[in-house]
Amino acid sequence: MPRKRACDSCHEKKISCDGGSPRCDWCNHRNLDCTYHRASASSRKRPQPAEFSLQDEIEQRLERLESLLQGLRRTDRGDPSPPAEISDKLPSKSQPPSHGGIFYGSLYFAGCHLGDISSRNGIPIFSDEGRRWVQDRTGEAAALEGGQELSDIDLDFAQNKLSDLALLGGHNSAPPLPTKATAQRCLDIFRASTLQVVFPVVDLSTFQEIIDRAYEETTESTRAMVCVLSFVSFLSLLEPQKTAELLPDVEMYATKAQQLLLLTMAEPTIEGLQAALLLCLYLDFSGQLQAASMLHSLASRSLFMLGGHLKPKPPSGATPDDARLRHLRTLFWLCYFCDKHISLRTGQPHAIADDQCDLALCDDYTGLDFIDLKMDGPSLAQYLPKPLQPSDLGLTIIKSKVFSLLFTPSALKKSDTEILHTVRMLDEELERWRMSVPPSVRPSLSSVSDPADPSLQHEFGMLLIFVRFEYLYLLSAIHRACGRCQAWSVDGGVPNAVRSSLLLSVEASRSTLIYLKVASEMVHRESFWLVIFYPLWASVTLFCNIIYKPSARHAQSDVELVSAVPSLLKKLRARVPTPSEALHLQRLEAFIAELIHLANKAIYKHRPENPTAQDKE
Template sequence: MPTPPVATSAKKRRACDACNRRKIQCDGEPPDTQCNWCYHHGEKCTWNRVPRPRGRARQGQDRSRSATRSESRPGPDSRPDSTDPPWNADTESPDNPTQRLVSAEPQVADKQYQPLSASPLSLQTPPITNFPDQLLSPSVSEAGPCFGKLHFAGYNLGDINSYHGIPTFSEDGKAFIRSRTGESAVFENVLPDAHEQDPRRLRETLLSSLKAMQHPDQHLALPDRRIVEEHVRFFCSSFFKLEFPIVDCVLFRDTVDAAYEPLRGPDSPEAIRAKACVFSFLSVMSLFEPDRQPTSPPVDGDVFATKTHALLPLALQDLNLTVLQTLLMLAIHRLFSGQVPSASLLHSLACRIMFMLGGHTLADPWLMNNVADRATREKRHLRRLFWLCFMIDKEICLRTGQPPAIDDEQCVLTLPEGYLDVQYVDRSLYTNESLVNDSAIPVMPGDLRLGIIKSKACKLLYSAEGLRKSDAELLRDIRELDEDLEQWRLSIPPQHRPVLSMPRDGARTESIKCPDGIRSIVIHFEYHYLIATVHRATSRCGPESSEMEGIRTSHLLTVEASRSTLLYLRFAIHVLLEEAFWIIVFYPMTAATCLFFSILLDPLNAHAQRDLDLLDLVPELIKHIRMRSLTQSEMYHLQIVDDFLAELIRLGRCAIEYAVTRARQEQWSEQQNRMVS
């Protein structure tokens, strides 16, 4: 072992190769004294690299390298630029990420330094010129992953945050708000540490899953079988089975048997998949407790969802129908719990398994008469799961701005035989259990035809190709989608048909049929949201295009649809159920943001004050939907919603007052000028 390093003179030393690579202080002295770092790491000090020239000699060498590099670049526009900074492996430019990546390559200590080849690919990145500005923003915003862009009347105002759906305004968006209100928005106080705190619930779930994997006997034990059997009986005899056909009653009873009476032991792959499926089923059933029979015992859905997460790594070893419905049910639980990012990931995985099983290309299995045959039953259930995947995919896509997981062109989208005949049948007719048998046509959580229109809107208006379209092409596609929506609306029976615009007058509202359930309410919300989403695409057109007739009309339709959403919420609030809270709250939040910017755009408009009064009602309306006890994470989320709405209302009021004050000042200035003249 060499002797430890001793103190040397204070003159400037040359660092050894190891210390030079690590950019640390070296106290060694060539060729005999070993430095402190190499001594403690048992390495030999070496000084094999070629010293770099300093001062004027270094500058001359750099200029020579720059000229050589410029002469080697191909193309007529490759001219040496004396103003460019010198480049080599020892220096880096903070403005050139490609250069930083190249210069960060490790150097070998026992080889002499050689300049890296200055190829055009390593020196410069070709500029992107074929995409509009909104496509050039980074994929991750300051507040976390971006789930879409927020445009209004030609202004790019910011991003839609992936965790809570609330806008994260850009600097231009904040400047626009400040110019219209005379106030600085305090949305940063509304969303403290949003990137860190919002995924709290998901992190807690994963940590609980890890603990459960360490103690499987204690944490992953199945509940009493009677609890599961009671929920299965309720599901198989209720209308919920047709709205959310998450399991087939016959096949799922086999799954329950495999979980509680495994043929190959409790640790076999079949038993683990069955157990995960049972846990996932109970997590979904917990969301709809108001609909359950009094004899059905309540269950904690979050606990069972956590247990499902813990078993997923083992359950995914084999991909079959059981695993598909497990993932899909877990995604539904996350979606209805307000955890959209987690739901999106789980749903994408479920879609991949559904593709592998061939559910997207199945012919209509309801034409098959032999329901007793297990293969036929599995095909029928797989097709039901495909439509569930399809509907959830379009909902997540439209809400988040992310590309869909399901490409319509790769799927058979033929509606089930007899689907339109049962789509809007009175729910009370299904109280007879004989009508909810295995051959019953599924109703699904929404209208499948509307899901197809959603998919078309995403592709035509909000895909990468849609964002490159000209104003004329955009207006053409908007007209086409508008016609599709109107044809769909007119096909709905009058008692369920969404109105074009909700009246403000209470007397006129009484003429509208009261919704008979959450299904009718969601369809109304979806219709108005789709109208607003389709016509809001014109907001990407620049402010100079705002006077075009088509764009101005689309802007007015966007605002009116948002206004109708809030008016309908006030009209139907008494029918809303607590399990739909995280699905419903998205619609008033989006509508409130649109109305807010409408007020800012024209605060002296006759509608501005009435729209502000409508905004003022939204927090109270949202509170009326909250009936069950909430988790800590949900309470945190709701506090964000309340604070965000309060800030919108405050700024909207400031915008009207600011505009009135400026109008009076301008009027007074004009009077003074006339008096002087």
């Protein structure tokens, strides 16, 4: 018995077609013309789907995008509003998610609006349409609840935090400062650590004075107390082995610092800014993303009032004021990094607008140029000329552009021409940055599976690992934007350039999970909540590609890559999670487990030997 043939729209969407007359159910529901204009399998030779080759040069990708851009200009005319006959076939971009809570960003894949991003934990939440698409491709309802709204456990945890603050008493009670000797010992640990250049949040030349003031019984000591409490809390998370005996009850210090912080922010000072940033990092590293985001907004506003968003004039000499301005500028870049990283993980708008800041780097900023794999040693951090920051600043600026130009509400209204132009521009800029990095530490798609990579054993190996994750994510995110092009819903097929761009996004996600397996042993265990974002989104992208093309050559191996993520994430954790962290981990593990389950269902359903297999390419 011949296999039932799908209509053109269902064939392009890769969904089952009931062959109804005069229109199938899919076309009738969307008021589309139900046509069968494409050549049948017997009358044409089916071309093999083009597989992405790691050897393709960046110029080839850009040429394909340019070719499509020129073709679209002949029909698109640069109008940001798509033609009516096209937009009628697309899912509504403004339709709110079906779940409660606040959601930002949008997830599209191959023309389908799959859902949005939970602002609380950064886990995607699938829309009703996304769930229908997944169910049609797998034959099973999707239980993808990772980004759901606040549960009773969340609210109980928040109430407990408020109770902790109340138990500590008002701001007039004696603050639970560690001993002065302990604070000085923490400063010595920080000074000898690579943290001083990766997270240069305190000025080593003046922080001893802050410690001294914190232990003076004066009305002016509160700000210094908060700074010291925030500092020891931050250090205890990132250097747990060196501080465990010194700081046995660090959560008490962090809670007291949060209670007193607002008292120090009434008047903007560098001490208050340092305290806010230290607490922001502490909360972020402990998995409290929403609280970190709120504190970051407070720090950003203080930064603007101090003028840190503007590049200072060239110093007239080695004066204390010049040193203060240099440190303020260092704090700006750290705050800028946190802003862009929080936005990518939550989909929330930037707190720092690029066009309101001077983003010119210092003339002596070295970035990754100073990291020479042949010049490793235990004292490398001691003679770095300038702070490195948590990531390369050039890459962080590109990260900001990717979010602003592709994933903001205004960016989601772009026409195909505008999307492809933006993708091409950002791809070129990302490649220029990549080629500017020294070859020994340059990230790429093809060099992610070498366990003997010398950068993994480097003193700044965690920084290099993080930069590699960032590069792969940005490459994937840039080209994933082509998934919302109107061309996916136009009769006659999708241009090869758009398909190639989506394949590149998938390949970057695949490389992310391969690299995670290789680098997992060297990832700083306390960086868990900063790093977890990358394998999560790589898993989502691979899942979408498996659902879209379950018979593709890489489908089964991609499922295996995603299946390895839960065990790798467990390996990355060192300490016992807090109740809030445990809740988020449970949701994350359940979400990834459901991705794996549904991906396997899709592959089984579309196997040639399966009698229920649908009409496929």
